[in-house]
Amino acid sequence: MELLVSKGSEDSLTAEFDAPYLIYLGDVKESSQAKTALGLRDWARDRCLAQYRRLPETLSIGLPDMTFEAAVAAGCRSLVIGLAPIGGQIPKAWQGDIVAALKAGLDIVSGMHTRLKDIAEIANLAKMKCRRLIDVRQPQRAYPVGTGRKRTGRRLLTVGTDCALGKKYTALSITRELQQRGLKATFRATGQTGIMLAGTGIPIDSIVSDFIAGASEVLSPDNEIDHWDVIEGQGSLFHPAYAAVSLGLLHGSQPDAIVMCHDPSRRHIQGYPDFPLPDLKDAIALTLSMGRLTNPTIRCIGVSLNTSHIDAEKRSQLISETADYLGLPCVDPIAMGVTPIVDSMGLP
Amino acid sequence: MELLVSKGSEDSLTAEFDAPYLIYLGDVKESSQAKTALGLRDWARDRCLAQYRRLPETLSIGLPDMTFEAAVAAGCRSLVIGLAPIGGQIPKAWQGDIVAALKAGLDIVSGMHTRLKDIAEIANLAKMKCRRLIDVRQPQRAYPVGTGRKRTGRRLLTVGTDCALGKKYTALSITRELQQRGLKATFRATGQTGIMLAGTGIPIDSIVSDFIAGASEVLSPDNEIDHWDVIEGQGSLFHPAYAAVSLGLLHGSQPDAIVMCHDPSRRHIQGYPDFPLPDLKDAIALTLSMGRLTNPTIRCIGVSLNTSHIDAEKRSQLISETADYLGLPCVDPIAMGVTPIVDSMGLP
Numbered sequence: 284m285e286l287l288v289s290k291g292s293e294d295s296l297t298a299e300f301d302a303p304y305l306i307y308l309g310d311v312k313e314s315s316q317a318k319t320a321l322g323l324r325d326w327a328r329d330r331c332l333a334q335y336r337r338l339p340e341t342l343s344i345g346l347p348d349m350t351f352e353a354a355v356a357a358g359c360r361s362l363v364i365g366l367a368p369i370g371g372q373i374p375k376a377w378q379g380d381i382v383a384a385l386k387a388g389l390d391i392v393s394g395m396h397t398r399l400k401d402i403a404e405i406a407n408l409a410k411m412k413c414r415r416l417i418d419v420r421q422p423q424r425a426y427p428v429g430t431g432r433k434r435t436g437r438r439l440l441t442v443g444t445d446c447a448l449g450k451k452y453t454a455l456s457i458t459r460e461l462q463q464r465g466l467k468a469t470f471r472a473t474g475q476t477g478i479m480l481a482g483t484g485i486p487i488d489s490i491v492s493d494f495i496a497g498a499s500e501v502l503s504p505d506n507e508i509d510h511w512d513v514i515e516g517q518g519s520l521f522h523p524a525y526a527a528v529s530l531g532l533l534h535g536s537q538p539d540a541i542v543m544c545h546d547p548s549r550r551h552i553q554g555y556p557d558f559p560l561p562d563l564k565d566a567i568a569l570t571l572s573m574g575r576l577t578n579p580t581i582r583c584i585g586v587s588l589n590t591s592h593i594d595a596e597k598r599s600q601l602i603s604e605t606a607d608y609l610g611l612p613c614v615d616p617i618a619m620g621v622t623p624i625v626d627s628m629g630l631p
Numbered sequence: 632m633e634l635l636v637s638k639g640s641e642d643s644l645t646a647e648f649d650a651p652y653l654i655y656l657g658d659v660k661e662s663s664q665a666k667t668a669l670g671l672r673d674w675a676r677d678r679c680l681a682q683y684r685r686l687p688e689t690l691s692i693g694l695p696d697m698t699f700e701a702a703v704a705a706g707c708r709s710l711v712i713g714l715a716p717i718g719g720q721i722p723k724a725w726q727g728d729i730v731a732a733l734k735a736g737l738d739i740v741s742g743m744h745t746r747l748k749d750i751a752e753i754a755n756l757a758k759m760k761c762r763r764l765i766d767v768r769q770p771q772r773a774y775p776v777g778t779g780r781k782r783t784g785r786r787l788l789t790v791g792t793d794c795a796l797g798k799k800y801t802a803l804s805i806t807r808e809l810q811q812r813g814l815k816a817t818f819r820a821t822g823q824t825g826i827m828l829a830g831t832g833i834p835i836d837s838i839v840s841d842f843i844a845g846a847s848e849v850l851s852p853d854n855e856i857d858h859w860d861v862i863e864g865q866g867s868l869f870h871p872a873y874a875a876v877s878l879g880l881l882h883g884s885q886p887d888a889i890v891m892c893h894d895p896s897r898r899h900i901q902g903y904p905d906f907p908l909p910d911l912k913d914a915i916a917l918t919l920s921m922g923r924l925t926n927p928t929i930r931c932i933g934v935s936l937n938t939s940h941i942d943a944e945k946r947s948q949l950i951s952e953t954a955d956y957l958g959l960p961c962v963d964p965i966a967m968g969v970t971p972i973v974d975s976m977g978l979p
Contacts, residue, residue: 396841431871431903492843492876493744493836523779523882523925528840531875555779558924569920576906577871 300392300417301360303332309377310338311366315447320344320365322476332359351387362389373397390415394475419475420486429496429535436506440538441516442570444560448546450516451477453587456616458513460625467510471502477515487517488528499535521561537578542585543567548592585612585624648740648765649708651680657725658686659714663795668692668713670824680707699735710737721745729753738763742823767823768834777844777883784854788886789864790918792908796894798864799825801935804964806861808973815858819850825863835865836876847883869909885926890933891915896940933960933972
């Protein structure tokens, strides 16, 4: 996905850090908490040399295991913290590893809310060792209040029934397919992993809430009328903690098209057992209803199912049932690509 | 409203600044941009000694005009910037006045997004003169991610069809009437003026968006089952810039009751002529629909109309027509109090 990488501008957050990477997996056991690690492996495999797991039972993403010293000897330049725990804090246990990695000679790249430079031991050691601390999730500039002004060009936003179920993968897949067809398209990153992949973007969940719609407007500026901005969605309107993030991004993005992302194996919002997932029809209807405020012609052009937890033989049945139920193209972007959705994005 | 003033705790933002105040009105001509000044005049009149207007055509809020020097001679301790321009920035023109006020011997209290201490000339002068700079809108602590856990006690949230049309006045009026009836009630401030009045609160539009629902949960913690938290609403679900703020506050507040606030003289969102105000029935239905995520028993118990721009003879007709149309108690809290709404808040 080298087409995605931008050199940034004064308007962008530029994530400048050196490859190859050692991917840090800490003590995480669930793949849902390793979104960044998995995203880098799947979309920037050539930049990922190895993985570091602090416990034998830590999740593996299939890269070679290396110690910090071995990774440096093999040419690694940066330790990328490939994890996204709820709340984005850096646990104490990981801080010791970060110190050891700095001592071994690695720069540290983090996408969490806690800033590396706010942890005194890490900040002091990095200074002493002339190592760089890169906090991808820190907004790099101030953003204006939203204007609601309609912008030129076309926009697609991936939305979802929950967090961490495929909004970024779907947006990346659609961008790649549009580009492969020779159409003008730009992936717009809104989260730590997307920003690491694209080299630019806005960490939308880190924006002060008065400015979230405004920042979302800045993310996809006026463009050519046949250009698609494919915007990485965040959170869910049905999430008791993050719905505000989703709504600000929806309003500022002014999408012409949404793709609803869903994991059919989930019964409730991840980590919130009292909050059942919505029916897909209701989820689409509510998102369109809210989105009409800033784009009255918003429509849903497809559904993206994450069927990674579903048996292969049940997958195609589920996908065709969902397409029939909703009357919309339905895909699993990993298993089968996004062709039926991109087919409907042709310009008139 | 001395009952509202709290001494704060480690969980609160405590706005400690000295009365009496000189209220700064700058060059503002519209009362909608002087919410803080008007709020202090109406709800903390005993703490407001005078006003400062930088131009003859500046709005007056009916206090005596004084220069900085005259105000200090009359006993003023703090210059309170009583203005809320879109975006909350401090214009260059005002910065010169702030410098002059510091030189005259006043502390400065601001509720804007721009921090006084981030403006070098002001920060340096305050340090040299040993004057205090108080930024009410800066969160004083970190907040957790929302949990969605139902809390004990009862909650009312004022919501609105737009900004700056009576959500704070309505919440203050309801709190006062509940307290006058001997019921347990606490006003929960979420904006600069409310925080200045209450002495505590959370500047909800200044919270990073990932944490806005969590901060809103912290604002009204578990309480006695017959206690009402009366929460000051922010923004509007129909506002192209601020709907995310309103949604995060709605989800975290988990209100049992909402009161919809509206200015019947407005045709569109203030400052956004392309965004018409919603019909009141639609506004109530959408707010209840979104609010049910965290409190399935949410209901609307009344409507608060700001009729300050309506002829007195038309007011009572409009209020009774609105009540009939919606089948709900309807009041103007300034003109007639909130008795019909509070009557419906009795505990079973």
